Amino acid sequence: MEHTSQELRYLSRLSAQFPTVAAAASEIIRIEAILRLPKGTEHFMSDLHGENEAFIHILNNASGYIREKIDTVFGDELTPSERADLATLIYYPEKKLPALKLAQSDLPGWYHTTLMRLIRLCRFVSSKHTRAHVRRCLPASCAYVLDELLHAHFEDHDKKLYYETIVDSIIAYRRADAYIIRFCELIKRLAVDRLHIVGDLFDRGPRPDLILERLIEHHDVDVQWGNHDVVWMGAAAGSPVCVLTVLKTTLAYNNTDTVEHGYGIGLRELEHFAASAYEFSDVMRWLPKTDDRRPTTTEKLYRVAQMHKAVTVMLLKVEARVIARNPDFQMSGRDYINRIDFEKGTVNCAGRDYPLLDSDFPTVDPDDPTALSEGETEVLRDLIRGFRHSKLLRKHIEFIYSVGSVYKVTNGNLLYHGAVPMTEDGEFAKETFEGREYSGRALFDYCDRRARQGYFAPEGSPERLAGQDFLWYLWCGRLSPIYGRSAMTTFERLYIADEATHKEVKNPYYRLTQKPGTAEKILKEFGLTSPSSKIINGHVPVRALEGESPVKGGGKLIVIDGGFCRAYHEKTGIAGYTLVYNSRGLTLRTHQPFESAARAIEEDEDISSSSEYIYTAPSRLLVADTDEGEEKRALIEDLKLLVRAYQTGLIRENP
Numbered sequence: 001m002e003h004t005s006q007e008l009r010y011l012s013r014l015s016a017q018f019p020t021v022a023a024a025a026s027e028i029i030r031i032e033a034i035l036r037l038p039k040g041t042e043h044f045m046s047d048l049h050g051e052n053e054a055f056i057h058i059l060n061n062a063s064g065y066i067r068e069k070i071d072t073v074f075g076d077e078l079t080p081s082e083r084a085d086l087a088t089l090i091y092y093p094e095k096k097l098p099a100l101k102l103a104q105s106d107l108p109g110w111y112h113t114t115l116m117r118l119i120r121l122c123r124f125v126s127s128k129h130t131r132a133h134v135r136r137c138l139p140a141s142c143a144y145v146l147d148e149l150l151h152a153h154f155e156d157h158d159k160k161l162y163y164e165t166i167v168d169s170i171i172a173y174r175r176a177d178a179y180i181i182r183f184c185e186l187i188k189r190l191a192v193d194r195l196h197i198v199g200d201l202f203d204r205g206p207r208p209d210l211i212l213e214r215l216i217e218h219h220d221v222d223v224q225w226g227n228h229d230v231v232w233m234g235a236a237a238g239s240p241v242c243v244l245t246v247l248k249t250t251l252a253y254n255n256t257d258t259v260e261h262g263y264g265i266g267l268r269e270l271e272h273f274a275a276s277a278y279e280f281s282d283v284m285r286w287l288p289k290t291d292d293r294r295p296t297t298t299e300k301l302y303r304v305a306q307m308h309k310a311v312t313v314m315l316l317k318v319e320a321r322v323i324a325r326n327p328d329f330q331m332s333g334r335d336y337i338n339r340i341d342f343e344k345g346t347v348n349c350a351g352r353d354y355p356l357l358d359s360d361f362p363t364v365d366p367d368d369p370t371a372l373s374e375g376e377t378e379v380l381r382d383l384i385r386g387f388r389h390s391k392l393l394r395k396h397i398e399f400i401y402s403v404g405s406v407y408k409v410t411n412g413n414l415l416y417h418g419a420v421p422m423t424e425d426g427e428f429a430k431e432t433f434e435g436r437e438y439s440g441r442a443l444f445d446y447c448d449r450r451a452r453q454g455y456f457a458p459e460g461s462p463e464r465l466a467g468q469d470f471l472w473y474l475w476c477g478r479l480s481p482i483y484g485r486s487a488m489t490t491f492e493r494l495y496i497a498d499e500a501t502h503k504e505v506k507n508p509y510y511r512l513t514q515k516p517g518t519a520e521k522i523l524k525e526f527g528l529t530s531p532s533s534k535i536i537n538g539h540v541p542v543r544a545l546e547g548e549s550p551v552k553g554g555g556k557l558i559v560i561d562g563g564f565c566r567a568y569h570e571k572t573g574i575a576g577y578t579l580v581y582n583s584r585g586l587t588l589r590t591h592q593p594f595e596s597a598a599r600a601i602e603e604d605e606d607i608s609s610s611s612e613y614i615y616t617a618p619s620r621l622l623v624a625d626t627d628e629g630e631e632k633r634a635l636i637e638d639l640k641l642l643v644r645a646y647q648t649g650l651i652r653e654n655p
Helices: 005-017 021-034 052-077 080-091 093-102 107-125 131-137 140-150 157-172 176-191 208-217 227-237 240-252 256-262 268-277 298-325 374-389 391-403 440-456 462-476 490-495 516-525 566-572 597-603 627-647
Strands: 042-045 194-197 221-224 346-349 352-355 407-410 413-416 431-433 436-438 535-537 557-559 577-582 585-591 609-616
Touching (some): 005 627, 052 080, 052 107, 052 176, 052 577, 080 093, 080 176, 080 597, 107 140, 107 176, 131 176, 140 157, 157 176, 208 391, 221 407, 227 374, 227 440, 227 462, 240 256, 240 298, 298 374, 557 577
Parallel strands (some): 194 221
Antiparallel strands (some): 042 577, 431 436, 585 609
């Protein structure tokens, strides 16, 4: 067999890792064994919107998957109360352990029993992994002991004393707490191989920053950007329009904790400016939504309302400038600050004049409405500096860029947050940017590139400015695949009484994907033709309360935005969907509202969830059936070529 020079160079590099026939053959044998292991478990979540406590709980219990394993291993051997205690201990080991210890009359006996139960459960969840993989997951400080206990054969009477002695020594030398915590973390680590977040980490809920910190610690996670994510990405890059957009949402939900305490971005200059500029303004329309988890006062709400109005007016000015310099966005007509008749107190919307519900614009010059006042200029400069200089925000956004994308194709499934823009007749909508047309997958790839340009292009370059404007377009643009609606009618809802103007018309995608043919067409566009392939979608909350199903397109599309955010619970009737994809198939989990982490720890209160199989595999799925399996089979073929090269003398062994 003849090899090209490029193939020979590759085989030569491969030989450095496997320098002999024996080494290459051993690796082939090892990989072929791994291919026959059960597929790892994938966990899908979407639209977290800053709900950090609910997110962490569902992450800890793997959407009920860990409780199922507890029930499988222990069954009726443990009472429901004992199983609940064990589950909560695994979810929150450092917080639950002190309370459990206080309740024991025989603490050494309880330690022994608990360690033995955790060992049994850990062995069960590790059974589908190789021993080498499990070892890689062990903390270095106690890896040897954990490895010994995990692979102990307690039924072997000759060795039973040996293993019992290890457990007794752990207790005697006051290491039981540490080992209990390590076993709990290992169980969670081995239960789920990969986590997928299908968009919208930010806004509305209390602490998206705490969610990001937890995601950074996760062993394997990817993120498909949502529109609430991209606008924060733009804000961190220093985009004025994105900074103001983020702050408007933050203030509308009275969630200044995220900005001030989470990311250390000061709002004092904005507060002083707003109190002065809008001292005599009626700001009742600008009062934020409240949340009983964030106690406040009437005075604080009034100050937030002043800031909310100040930021909104600045945003109207900056948006108009972005629209003017980006005709590709096709947003002419939405530059409302230019369409206000300040003398009459009206605004032109879609060719018709409407009276303004609030015609008080103390910082607007009617002769130059998009011009920022001196005070606004100073405040905006201070806000941009705060967003750009926040080390934690930069860390989080760069993480989102590194593990994130507009879409992802993985293990036969297509993941994206919003929509594939379509026309009424079911074709992929064409959009022109920079003189070229894009649609379908090509549009997604283009959007991904432009989103990265907004953060990583050289400072002060036209490319960076254009990329930042594009991040804002992805937030609210008519054919943005991350937004998926005709317009974001925030202005209309604030300033115009006629509710007909408030409507945000969904892209035809949302109607057309009810049909199996459309979902199959989209999957094919992204290179997926397997009958088992699914689209996993977020963004639009499923109104389960009204009987809407998250499963659409004849089972080909699953929307997992079920209202994770507390602000949506009344509309959806539930508190979110998640998916678990393991070797048996794909399971949809429906969750009820989560009270609090404190209650979960103190009262063993788990999230109430129900399960429904969306796809049941005809036979157990193996590593061989995954993307990882495809890569490993390719490596086997390469190793076979290397063995042949050794055997024919093309490459020399180096024992």
